[in-house]
Amino acid sequence: MPEAFEQDYPLQQLKQVTKSLNSGQFVQVRRMLAKTAPCDTALLLESSPHKIRTLLWQLVDPDVQGDVLEELSEDVRLGIIAQMEPRHIAAATEDMSHDDLGEVLRSLPDTVYKDVVSAMDSQDRERATQALSYQERSAGALMNTDTVTIRPDVTIDVVLRYLRLRGELPEGTDDLYVVDKHNCFIGAMSLTTLLTNSPDKIIRDLMDEDCESILISMDETDVAQLFERHNWISAPVVDDNDHLLGRITIDDIVDVIREDAEHSLLSLAGLDDEEDTFAPVLKSSKKRSIWLGVNLLTALLAAIVASFFESTLAILPILAVLNGIVPSMGGVAGSQTLTLVIRGIAVGHINQTNQRFLLFKELAIGAINGIVWSILIAGVVAIWQWDFKLGGVLAFAMFMNLVAAGIAGASIPLLLKKMKIDPALAGSVVLTTVTDIVGIFAFLGTATWLLV
Structure with a gap:
């Protein structure tokens, strides 16, 4: 055994x-x-x-x-x-x-x-x-050319004798593809149908004429979504003239789905999904330094915005203590939205017809979260510092940043996608910049206006 x-x-x-x-x-x-x-x-x-x-x-x-x-x-x-x-x-x-x-x-x-x-x-x-x-x-890059083709005008008995002469079938074969004399794809014949019907029946009468084919130029992510939606084991690949070129099998689609998942996960941290875990130290350091440098630039940009309010911070040092709360909350809220939207784009749930609804939904979520958490933080700060005006300033900044985080988390991936930039790779950097700048400006700007 x-x-x-x-x-x-x-x-x-x-x-x-x-x-x-x-x-x-x-x-x-x-x-x-x-x-x-x-x-x-x-x-x-x-x-x-x-x-x-x-x-x-x-x-x-x-x-x-x-x-x-x-x-x-x-x-x-x-x-x-x-x-x-x-x-x-x-x-x-x-x-x-x-x-x-x-x-x-x-x-x-x-x-x-x-x-x-x-x-x-x-x-x-x-x-x-x-x-x-x-x-x-593309579908062509995923395609194998080891297909078994048959003609529509022959009997099951002829096909069975042909398969015996072949001796073996390509790995992952569940369908035989029916083509005409010009090698144009016209249907599929499942092995199950082939083995459970009378030998004298004609292929044309039993084949699946509604079998979908995949255009060779289709993106591999779209191909993977078709396999997932239809539970295919294999699918034929054709050119613009419906000539059968090969087939794609589920084992290759599993690789695509896994790679897309790894790409989305690691790109959020600025990492390459193909990076070798045990690569030499200098090689790995070089790759990661690029995005660390980008993040440093965005942090400097936020610091420049904060520097505009040096005089305010000098008068009210407590603002320096509280200044990190608003950008932090905005960053977390925005990251939640960003991750969900990137996932929705990846699995094909988000399209032109529902983008506006998505934006309004995330705006509403940001507003609700903003109201709840701004009231909570205002109460904590007002009791802690016994300063209700300071609590109100922090509450306003929190509300504004959570709303901005919801809008930015939903819109940034959509905009990057239209610009043909990978949202998973660049989205988190852009989002962090937005939430940091909006949070700092809303808090320190409002404090300068009302408290100084």
Whole structure:
């Protein structure tokens, strides 16, 4: 009986491999890797520090290196490929599927790519050219060309004999695609229908003529949403003239959904979703410094606004103590709205027809929160400092900033999307700038007007 897979199996394996490497038992590690699935080997490499990863890759069987490369994140894959000679990269990509080949080749630096293509034979070079002819992050880039096609005027018996002659079906096959003599897609025939009907029935009478196809130029996120909405396992890909070019399978869509989720999560912190967790210190520091620099500039901008009220702060030092409350509350409220709107954009819930309703909704939420929390903070400050006018100033600033945070959190992602800027990457920086400036100006400006 096969052993049940345990959730912490990769962790246990990493401990065993690390222990064996530290003791110099390289032959044992090679044997362990030979028994490990490519996806688990990829996880092992991604979970290992740089030096151990280099040793592990040297012990991976060259015959499965291509399968492992397919499973690696881009940053880790580039680091490993940098250690390989072009002829070895070409050999590793020899049996890759169409979509995985394109993904690996796109991640290569131009100089390395040229050397790798030169090392390929003519057939693989043609496959590489075709794989790279489609736009990145499109249906074409996700597509596999290993489709099984049949004609509409044949019987089920003819199709079954044809499948027996083939010997095997492409992985993830649930439908056979029906095409005419010009290879135009006209319908699909599920394997279930094929196996449960009489052998003498004609394909045309049983095929699904309403089967939806995917245009090759469609964005991969839109493709993923179609798969999610219709619960597809696979879907045909066609060109503008309905010629069948290939198919997309659910395993590739799972990768797209995971990558989009990671991108949205990490971009909010200014991080690259493909960043290697165990990358060298200087490399990681360089990547993160860019957004730290941007955040520093926005903080300086808020500080400049506060500097306009130096005289006010000198007269009423208590304002310096309370000054951080309003921007902080606005930042949290705005981040909540920003995250929900970015998610709504990502899953396709937000469009031109409901944007105005969304803005009014977030305005109303900001106003309600503003009233509740401004009354609360006004009461606390009035009792604490026994100064009801100061409490009122803080309440007004809190209300204004929470309203501004709601509007900004909803509108910033929509505006960035129209400008073709990633809302997940730039939204939080813009939002923080807005809430800081509005909060500081509303509080110190009102205090200067009423208290000084």
